[in-house]
Amino acid sequence: METKMLDVHVPLPLAERLDALAFALGLLRDEIVAEAITAWLDQEEQRRLVALRTIAAANTMIVVEHHRVIDWADSL
Numbered sequence: 056m057e058t059k060m061l062d063v064h065v066p067l068p069l070a071e072r073l074d075a076l077a078f079a080l081g082l083l084r085d086e087i088v089a090e091a092i093t094a095w096l097d098q099e100e101q102r103r104l105v106a107l108r109t110i111a112a113a114n115t116m117i118v119v120e121h122h123r124v125i126d127w128a129d130s131l
Contacts, residue, residue, distance in 0.1 A: 073087060073088070
């Protein structure tokens with residue numbers, strides 16, 4: 056797979072945690088960082104998809120007047 060070099064500045068405590076984990080697991084930092092970026096991107100893409108679906112669903116919903124919702128809630 057083709058790769059691209061990214062330069063990034065991270066807080067020293069985070070870099071130290073990364074180094075310690077990489078050493079403990081016997082992995083390269085690059086592997087851990089690539090896995091973390093992949094997981095974050097997957098999560099954000101899923102959140103965006105859910106948000107878009109929610110907006111689409113909201114656009115098709117029937118609007119109920121506020122006082123009717125209050126009346127219904129009071130009846131519970």
